[in-house]
Amino acid sequence: MSTAVVIPGREVEERPSYVTVARSVGSWLLTTDHKRIGLLYLASITVFLFLGGLFAMLIRIEHLSPGPTIMTAATYNKMFTLHGITMVWLFMIPSIPTVFGNFLLPIMIGAKDVAFPRLNLLSWYIFVFGACWVLFAMIWGGVDTGWTFYVPYSSVAPSAVVPVAMGIFIVGFSTIITGVNFITTVHTMRAASVGWLRMPLFVWAMYGVSVIQVLATPVLGISLVLVGIDHWLDWGLFDPARGGDPVLYQHLFWFYSHPAVYIMILPAMGVVSEIVPTFSHKNPYSYLAIAISTFGIAFVGFLSWGHHMFVAGMSTVDVGAFGVMTMGVAIFSAIKVFTWTLTMRKGAISLKAPLLYVFAFLFLFVFGGMTGVAVATTSLDVHWHDTYFVVAHFHFIMVGGTLTAFLAALHYWFPKVTGRMYPERLGMLSAVMVFGGFFVTFFPQFLLGNAGMPRRYYHYPAEYQSLNVVSSAGAFVLGGAMLLTLTYLLWAAIFGERCGPNPWQSRSWEWLGESPPPKHNYRETPCFSHDPYAYDVPLEDIHV
Amino acid sequence: MPQFILDLLDLPPQGSTASYGIDALHVFVITTTMISSTLVFAMAIYFVVRYRRKSDDELTPRTGATVWSEGTLIVGILSLFILWWVIGFRQFVAMHDPPANAATVYVTAKQWMWTFTYPDGRVANDVLTVPVGRPVKLAMTSRDVIHSFYVPAFRAKQDVVPGRYTSIWFQATEPGDYPIYCAEYCGVAHSLMRGTVKVMAPADYESWLNQPVRDASGLTDLRTEGENAARRRECLACHTVDGQRHVGPTWAGLYGSLVTMSDGRRVLADEEYLTRSMMEPNADVVEGFKSVMPSYFGGLPQPEVGAIVEYIKSLRDVTPSGIQLPTLSITPLAQSDAGAPGAGPPLLPETP
Numbered sequence: 001m002s003t004a005v006v007i008p009g010r011e012v013e014e015r016p017s018y019v020t021v022a023r024s025v026g027s028w029l030l031t032t033d034h035k036r037i038g039l040l041y042l043a044s045i046t047v048f049l050f051l052g053g054l055f056a057m058l059i060r061i062e063h064l065s066p067g068p069t070i071m072t073a074a075t076y077n078k079m080f081t082l083h084g085i086t087m088v089w090l091f092m093i094p095s096i097p098t099v100f101g102n103f104l105l106p107i108m109i110g111a112k113d114v115a116f117p118r119l120n121l122l123s124w125y126i127f128v129f130g131a132c133w134v135l136f137a138m139i140w141g142g143v144d145t146g147w148t149f150y151v152p153y154s155s156v157a158p159s160a161v162v163p164v165a166m167g168i169f170i171v172g173f174s175t176i177i178t179g180v181n182f183i184t185t186v187h188t189m190r191a192a193s194v195g196w197l198r199m200p201l202f203v204w205a206m207y208g209v210s211v212i213q214v215l216a217t218p219v220l221g222i223s224l225v226l227v228g229i230d231h232w233l234d235w236g237l238f239d240p241a242r243g244g245d246p247v248l249y250q251h252l253f254w255f256y257s258h259p260a261v262y263i264m265i266l267p268a269m270g271v272v273s274e275i276v277p278t279f280s281h282k283n284p285y286s287y288l289a290i291a292i293s294t295f296g297i298a299f300v301g302f303l304s305w306g307h308h309m310f311v312a313g314m315s316t317v318d319v320g321a322f323g324v325m326t327m328g329v330a331i332f333s334a335i336k337v338f339t340w341t342l343t344m345r346k347g348a349i350s351l352k353a354p355l356l357y358v359f360a361f362l363f364l365f366v367f368g369g370m371t372g373v374a375v376a377t378t379s380l381d382v383h384w385h386d387t388y389f390v391v392a393h394f395h396f397i398m399v400g401g402t403l404t405a406f407l408a409a410l411h412y413w414f415p416k417v418t419g420r421m422y423p424e425r426l427g428m429l430s431a432v433m434v435f436g437g438f439f440v441t442f443f444p445q446f447l448l449g450n451a452g453m454p455r456r457y458y459h460y461p462a463e464y465q466s467l468n469v470v471s472s473a474g475a476f477v478l479g480g481a482m483l484l485t486l487t488y489l490l491w492a493a494i495f496g497e498r499c500g501p502n503p504w505q506s507r508s509w510e511w512l513g514e515s516p517p518p519k520h521n522y523r524e525t526p527c528f529s530h531d532p533y534a535y536d537v538p539l540e541d542i543h544v
Numbered sequence: 545m546p547q548f549i550l551d552l553l554d555l556p557p558q559g560s561t562a563s564y565g566i567d568a569l570h571v572f573v574i575t576t577t578m579i580s581s582t583l584v585f586a587m588a589i590y591f592v593v594r595y596r597r598k599s600d601d602e603l604t605p606r607t608g609a610t611v612w613s614e615g616t617l618i619v620g621i622l623s624l625f626i627l628w629w630v631i632g633f634r635q636f637v638a639m640h641d642p643p644a645n646a647a648t649v650y651v652t653a654k655q656w657m658w659t660f661t662y663p664d665g666r667v668a669n670d671v672l673t674v675p676v677g678r679p680v681k682l683a684m685t686s687r688d689v690i691h692s693f694y695v696p697a698f699r700a701k702q703d704v705v706p707g708r709y710t711s712i713w714f715q716a717t718e719p720g721d722y723p724i725y726c727a728e729y730c731g732v733a734h735s736l737m738r739g740t741v742k743v744m745a746p747a748d749y750e751s752w753l754n755q756p757v758r759d760a761s762g763l764t765d766l767r768t769e770g771e772n773a774a775r776r777r778e779c780l781a782c783h784t785v786d787g788q789r790h791v792g793p794t795w796a797g798l799y800g801s802l803v804t805m806s807d808g809r810r811v812l813a814d815e816e817y818l819t820r821s822m823m824e825p826n827a828d829v830v831e832g833f834k835s836v837m838p839s840y841f842g843g844l845p846q847p848e849v850g851a852i853v854e855y856i857k858s859l860r861d862v863t864p865s866g867i868q869l870p871t872l873s874i875t876p877l878a879q880s881d882a883g884a885p886g887a888g889p890p891l892l893p894e895t896p
Contacts, residue, residue: 073732073733073735074732077729077731077732077734144731144732145729146729150690150728150729152688152689152690152706153689153690153729153730153731156688156689157731239707240705240706240707240708240823240824240841241706241707241823241839241841243824243826245707246690246705246706246707247705280591280595280604281597281602281603281604282604283604283606283607283608284608285607285608285609286608286609286614287608289609289614310636311692311701311702311703312703312705313702313703313705313708313710316636316637316640319633319636320633320636320637323629323632323633323636324626324629324633327622327625327626327628327629330621330625331618331621331622331625334617334621335614335617335618337584338584338617339609341584341587341588341591342609344588344591344592344595345591345595345607346595346604346605346607347591347595347604348595348596348597348598348602348603348604349591349592349595349596349597350596350597351592351596355592359585359588359589362584362585362588363581363584363585366580366581366584366585367577367578367581370576370577370580370581371577373573373577373625373628374570374573374574374577374628376629377569377573377628377629377631377632378629378632378633378635378636379565379566379569379631379632379633379634379635379636379639380566380569380570380573380632382566382636382639382699382700382701383566383570383696383699383700383701385692385701385727386692386694386701386727386728386729387727447553447554448554450553450554450555450570451554451555451556451696452556452694452696452697452723452725454694454725454726454727454735455729456729456734456735457734457735458734458735459735459736460735461723467554505600505601534606535603535604535606536603536604536605536606537603538601538603539601
């Protein structure tokens with residue numbers, strides 16, 4: 001794979017890429033190269049994505065009829081828990097930061113690796129160990145509490161709550177280590193020419209998400225340990241008969257899990273902030289607005305957890321306060337959406353698969369986000385809370401937002417990672433299928449929620465069947481699109497056409513070197529002549 | 545609201561006074577949502593067509609946002625969101641503020657059943673019978689895990705939590721049967737924990753009320769039940785019903801009054817407060833009293849809790865006499881046969 005690469009304006013001698021520099025299995029398993037660790041993460045989370053998808057398909061098949069279809073109620077309850085835990089902790093939270101953050105962050109700031117390369121490898125091992133632990137505990141013992149582990153049910157549930165909680169506790173350390181690593185890297189490893197307000201916007205997103213990871217994940221750990229103590233040692237921490245409070249657990253859980261939503265969506269926003277300028281050949285409408293709103297979301301995200309608890313028995317004053325705080329998150333998200341859209345104005349737009357995915361993201365994220373404001377509107381939430389409306393809303397954000405952005409990133413940086421091009425027509429086709437399949441799956445669930453169908457319902461009243469069947473049909477299209485994408489990307493990684501270092505003529509710094517990059521990214525500490533969005537300057541004039 | 549809009553949104557029939565305002569806000573919010581996501585998408589499509597790339601090395605001018613444009617955007621969107629919040633929160637407060645004449649029904653949830661206890665002493669499982677056009681307040685608690693009482697047609701939902709009372713109120717507008725769902729996941733039969741609200745026209749409700757529900761076992765109304773339970777459980781050993789000061793605060797005139805706690809808080813003595821005082825006596829210790837009452841959690845069946853609350857409510861108009869009995873010094877340990885701190889009094893045999 002070590003072909004000669006031509007960097008505009010300069011002749012360089014050939015260097016082996018990070019892939020060809022060593023080929024043994026051991027060189028991958030013991031690597032401290034951030035790019036290889038990114039790929040290790042990519043391989044593992046892809047497995048979990050498809051596992052979680054499989055569980056989702058089984059749930060959708062079960063819902064084809066109002067009564068029992070293919071599984072018992074107990075299996076169904078374990079299935080949605082399995083789906084939730086796998087998707088949230090084993091795919092969604094690590095997805096973009098550990099794969100693209102690891103691969104790109106050092107390159108984007110002109111560094112040769114992250115600040116703690118060995119810790120970085122350790123985080124992957126912790127992740128894989130914890131993930132296998134979780135999956136083993138769930139399949140061996142099973143947990144039927146839902147991914148939220150609400151007490152007192154989780155204290156008395158006849159299932160393997162403690163081992164699963166322990167597994168998630170372990171996975172949490174991997175998240176914290178990655179967060180600490182990224183924060184330190186951004187602070188200490190930036191090349192001299194990389195000022196804070198010159199960094200690519202993806203770096204801002206990674207920085208913001210790392211701050212949330214480091215601050216919020218310990219609270220999840222604490223909550224899970226408390227559940228474990230309650231379940232195992234029977235201390236009655238959340239047992240009202242002994243002075244405990246079940247609602248306290250919900251406060252603790254959502255204090256983590258609400259910011260966790262932003263752990264999932266902020267990286268997606270970072271991806272979109274890179275793809276839109278590259279394919280529009282246009283500087284962002286407002287660099288500052290995107291960077292600042294990232295931190296606005298991170299900050300307000302910590303103050304809005306109570307909107308998950310409007311009907312839990314909180315005081316009316318609390319409900320009002322959390323309701324208005326949530327509007328703050330919405331306004332920062334709205335700023336981003338308009339900034340991305342207006343970035344395209346007066347650009348030179350080339351509609352390729354990554355941008356098509358971003359379009360899907362824009363529509364689904366705006367729709368999902370606005371329904372988020374709707375469920376934050378206190379009186380409306382009373383009707384929608386814990387119904388399929390909420391299920392549809394957060395899938396619009398998680399799948400419509402994060403998953404489409406993840407796929408967009410996968411296509412956009414595919415030439416960077418492999419040096420080869422994915423098949424463009426198949427890319428467009430899969431983007432359309434993902435969007436269509438997703439919409440058909442989840443739009444009917446808004447209507448089911450309006451009609452009053454509660455979530456986590458094994459049996460449902462017969463009048464909800466037709467919408468459930470439509471939803472299941474959409475899930476098959478979405479599942480097919482995912483399989484198609486996996487197939488052609490694997491094919492293209494080996495047989496795809498070589499495409500040169502910068503097929504998108506991007507000005508962003510990660511594209512200015514070789515693709516795939518050499519082991520240490522740069523020969524010497526780079527000096528970037530222009531900012532990463534200099535589309536008013538010909539590519540030949542931009543130097544590293 | 546026109547029926548076709550309800551059908552389009554797949555909303556259930558509007559069965560309560562609150563549902564009309566909520567549905568109106570619903571339509572406003574969803575319409576705005578649809579329009580704005582479509583507009584953003586359409587704007588993106590327009591830019592793709594209008595500014596499509598003509599050649600690979602095309603350069604673009606460096607332009608950016610002005611403070612004015614960003615400011616307008618932020619103020620505009622934020623005012624829309626705040627408008628929703630104001631309307632929504634006003635509705636939310638109204639939904640949680642029952643009118644003074646609301647009839648109370650006690651609700652006990654357990655895996656996987658709803659039990660409704662009426663003030664006249666009758667008890668029903670999974671069927672809640674209410675009259676049309678009269679506000680009904682539900683005082684709810686759970687015996688095991690968290691459940692959530694949800695009537696889609698009333699747009700009403702409230703979690704039902706063990707160890708505390710939560711409440712919700714509604715006023716039904718149309719006679720009919722409306723499904724009750726449990727909306728908080730509560731175990732293997734969660735999806736079968738359903739019930740029905742039977743809303744009756746005034747005449748039907750009257751005849752339902754006058755149906756003989758008593759058997760010969762001597763059951764009386766809930767207030768008398770409460771008085772008996774209070775005697776049986778030795779509540780009256782420490783609490784008087786005529787306003788005299790004793791080991792604990794008197795029950796005369798207690799319900800509906802503002803009580804000052806030893807830490808200075810002032811708490812409204814409503815159903816939730818009274819129940820909490822039975823279950824967690826040390827959570828709210830009234831100013832001037834010692835923290836000596838044992839917890840009755842697990843020791844009092846829920847119908848008796850409701851009955852005692854109902855009894856205390858019946859004493860709200862008794863004027864305190866102001867006579868003070870000599871203060872007794874009693875320690876909770878000496879009083880409790882079980883011996884362990886916090887343990888409830890020994891279980892007495894259930895009344896038939």
